[in-house]
Amino acid sequence: MRLLNRTAGRLSRHRRGRLAGIAMLMLGLGLTGSLYAAFAPAQAEQAESDAALIEEGRELFLVSCVFCHGQNGEGVLTEGGTQYGPSLAGVGAAAADFQLGTGRMPLVQPGAQGAAKSPVFNDEEIAALSAYVGSLGPGPAIPDESDYSLEGLDDEQREEAISRGGQIFLTNCTACHNFSGNGGAMPRGGQAPSILNTSPEHIYEAMLTGPGNMDVFSNGNLTPEEKRDVVAYIETMRDQPEYGGFGLGGLGPVSEGLFAWFVGIGGLVGFAIWIAAHSTRTTKAPMKGTDA
Amino acid sequence: MSDVNHGHLPATIEEPIANPGLPPHSWRPTDVDERLAKRAERQVAALFGLSAVCVVLFLVSYFTLKVGDNHTTFAGFGASNIALGSTLGGALLFIGIGIIQWARKLMGDHEIVEMRHPARSSDEDRQGTLDALALGLEESGIGRRPLVRNSLLGSVALLGLPAIVMLRDLGPLPGDKLYSTVWKPRMRVVRDVVGTPINIADLEIGDLVNAEPEIVFAVDEDGEHVLHGAELQTAKSKAAVIVLRMDPKDLTPGKGRENWAVDGIVCYSKICTHVGCPISLNERKTHHLLCPCHQSTFDLADSGKVVFGPAARALPQLPLMVDEEGFLMAQDDFNEPVGPSFWERG
Numbered sequence: 111m112r113l114l115n116r117t118a119g120r121l122s123r124h125r126r127g128r129l130a131g132i133a134m135l136m137l138g139l140g141l142t143g144s145l146y147a148a149f150a151p152a153q154a155e156q157a158e159s160d161a162a163l164i165e166e167g168r169e170l171f172l173v174s175c176v177f178c179h180g181q182n183g184e185g186v187l188t189e190g191g192t193q194y195g196p197s198l199a200g201v202g203a204a205a206a207d208f209q210l211g212t213g214r215m216p217l218v219q220p221g222a223q224g225a226a227k228s229p230v231f232n233d234e235e236i237a238a239l240s241a242y243v244g245s246l247g248p249g250p251a252i253p254d255e256s257d258y259s260l261e262g263l264d265d266e267q268r269e270e271a272i273s274r275g276g277q278i279f280l281t282n283c284t285a286c287h288n289f290s291g292n293g294g295a296m297p298r299g300g301q302a303p304s305i306l307n308t309s310p311e312h313i314y315e316a317m318l319t320g321p322g323n324m325d326v327f328s329n330g331n332l333t334p335e336e337k338r339d340v341v342a343y344i345e346t347m348r349d350q351p352e353y354g355g356f357g358l359g360g361l362g363p364v365s366e367g368l369f370a371w372f373v374g375i376g377g378l379v380g381f382a383i384w385i386a387a388h389s390t391r392t393t394k395a396p397m398k399g400t401d402a
Numbered sequence: 403m404s405d406v407n408h409g410h411l412p413a414t415i416e417e418p419i420a421n422p423g424l425p426p427h428s429w430r431p432t433d434v435d436e437r438l439a440k441r442a443e444r445q446v447a448a449l450f451g452l453s454a455v456c457v458v459l460f461l462v463s464y465f466t467l468k469v470g471d472n473h474t475t476f477a478g479f480g481a482s483n484i485a486l487g488s489t490l491g492g493a494l495l496f497i498g499i500g501i502i503q504w505a506r507k508l509m510g511d512h513e514i515v516e517m518r519h520p521a522r523s524s525d526e527d528r529q530g531t532l533d534a535l536a537l538g539l540e541e542s543g544i545g546r547r548p549l550v551r552n553s554l555l556g557s558v559a560l561l562g563l564p565a566i567v568m569l570r571d572l573g574p575l576p577g578d579k580l581y582s583t584v585w586k587p588r589m590r591v592v593r594d595v596v597g598t599p600i601n602i603a604d605l606e607i608g609d610l611v612n613a614e615p616e617i618v619f620a621v622d623e624d625g626e627h628v629l630h631g632a633e634l635q636t637a638k639s640k641a642a643v644i645v646l647r648m649d650p651k652d653l654t655p656g657k658g659r660e661n662w663a664v665d666g667i668v669c670y671s672k673i674c675t676h677v678g679c680p681i682s683l684n685e686r687k688t689h690h691l692l693c694p695c696h697q698s699t700f701d702l703a704d705s706g707k708v709v710f711g712p713a714a715r716a717l718p719q720l721p722l723m724v725d726e727e728g729f730l731m732a733q734d735d736f737n738e739p740v741g742p743s744f745w746e747r748g
Contacts (some may be wrong), residue, residue: 277595281612285683285694297685297692297699320608323685325646330604331611336596385502391428 160241168244170235174216194220201319202249203240208315210236212308220375222299223322233257249330257334258314258341272346275339278332283340286324290360291347306348310341341400424513432507442507449500456493463489580746581739583615583641584629585720590616591645591669591730599729600645602664608686611645612672614638615732640740642672643720644682645730646702648689656705662721667730669720670706671740674698676713678741691717714743 124130172181175374178195180186185197198206209215213227233237240252260268282290286302288294293304300323305313317337320326358365456683463485476484497632513636523531544551594612605611618638620628629637650666670691672680679695689703698711706717712747718740721733739747 274595280540282610282682285681294694296683297690297697300685319688323687325610325684325686326606326608328604328606328609330601330606331609381719385506389506390431392431393428394434395429396433 163238163241164235164245167238167240167245170231170239170244174231175239178217183243198243198246200247200249203241203244203252203321204315205248205321206240206243207236207252208312208319208321211238211315212312214321223301250315253311253314253318255311258310258338260338268342271335271339273343274336275341275343278336279340280345282332284326288360288362290350290357291344292360294361305344310345313341313344314338350357424496424515427512430507430511436674439508442503446500446504446508449496449503450557453493453496453500455728456489456496458747460486460489505738544611580741580744584617584637585615585641585732585735586617587732587734588723588725589732590725591626591643591720591722591732592616592619594642601728602667602724602730603728605645605647605667607647607649607666609647610682610684612682612685613643613645613669615641615643639680642680643669644672644684644691645669646684646689648703652689654704656719659721661718661723662719662733664722664730666701667722668724669730669732670700670702670734671718673741674713675708675715675717675740675742676711 147152168360171183175183175195178186179198180195183198186194188194204217206215209224211229213229214224216230217224229236237359244251260271263271283291283305286294286296287305288302291306293302302324305316308316311362314337315325317327317332317340318329329337332340358369413581432442467482467485469480469482539545547553569730592599592615594614597616599616600611600613615637615657617628618634618641622628627634645667646669647665647667650663653663653666653668655663672682674681674693676693676696676697676698679693681691681693681700683692683694684690684702685692689701690709691700691702693699693711693713695717696712697714699709700706700713701709702717706719708714708716715738718736718738720736722730723733725731
């Protein structure tokens, strides 16, 4: 204690010195600067890494996407005025993440609709490409996991969310994707895909961006909470038991009718033919001839 | 038999190819060997017995197995489902198989020929029937005693009344109810399920909203819904709409409908004009709305005109406007009945 007092006393003697003000100023500035550096978000660094990511995405884009989408993602028109690939300005990182993450892009061949397959790019490449496409114009960003997870809700709130999600699903989604989420046929060779095996992130992105011919359910249309509830409901649909036996794809009268025609009626016809065809006969005649 | 055929058979025609007749009958082992016949008999009885066993098992499983508790007892299915289905199916199937076995092994299978005979009864039979009828009429005195006859006719006619009274809730005729919905001028368009109003600033191009009139979700000062029960369901099912925002340059407004859309936002009845299925199966890029029931397709960028399918009328369009805060509302009710055609519309 005495030592501390003596040191303070020695310092204190200089408190009115010529350099004391400057020293205090420097100390204050230094402290503020280092505290800011320690606690503030590392924006400068972040911006630098974003720029690097976008640059990496642009490199990948130039190799894989420009043939249809153009060198700056402006889209390429055919002579007839239709497009090889649409403009990507303003579609947002979420759209790119959905298309690449579900394997729909790169397209295998032009047609009514790109089919989902295992992704061509790995996660880092998809992140880079999405960042680049997102940088082309303002559009929906890739949703955070907290946007579509029910973390932090108690059981009752969860149940409420899932049942509200079910109502919204039945009103907005079942027209195309079917009550069981198995999807269905659309005009001119298109199809609404099954959404039972799609990841929550991709379901959320699909609502946000409206891939292909799907309508958009932007945040102004369905709020983020409502979208989260729909995702939660779809998650519960995956665990639904098949109460009635075989689901047959949940496609309704089409698959059930096919089953009835080919397996049901086919089986009956086969059985009838078998009954009529097999009948053993003998060359002998009855002993007494009473039956004749 | 001879009197039935008498006089009606056509004259025998000389056949160009002689009738080959039936091939000689060949016998089954069970016709020849009594031992085999006994065995077949036992088989048939055993199949019928199996059916009885299945019925007993059905009853046992009906009363012992719980329904709905466990859905995955056997091969992913519930025990009750499997047991009830297989035992009842087996009970019917074993009776069927038993009868087939009986017919194939034991019933006589000798080919027989049965000639057709004319359907007309003989003159004697016809006369006899007429005589009996005339006698009955005479003896009942129905012609001679009009009081009995008329009171009987009256009471039978009155029996129709209970039927009419019981079916009266099929009526009355709908009157002009089919011509209007609950949409009123300046009624807000709100999202279905959640009931929130729609601000035009919130909608992006390509957004589709399944919507309802505000009154469907409205509550009075006591917090009670304004519409309830059947009234609510009727209002909801008739007034349901879809709201769609598209690029304004894609839109071709119909004649007299130039101000029905707001910044490319259009609103149409959700009820198909063919047989009234609710439709929201929209293709964003083509603005075609497809009805999954019978594939009627409507072009929402062109006044909801039918471009494919059996629907005879365009989808009714709801004229839109915005209030001071930018929320969507109806200018007025639909200017035509929603849903399928009906008799009075011609």
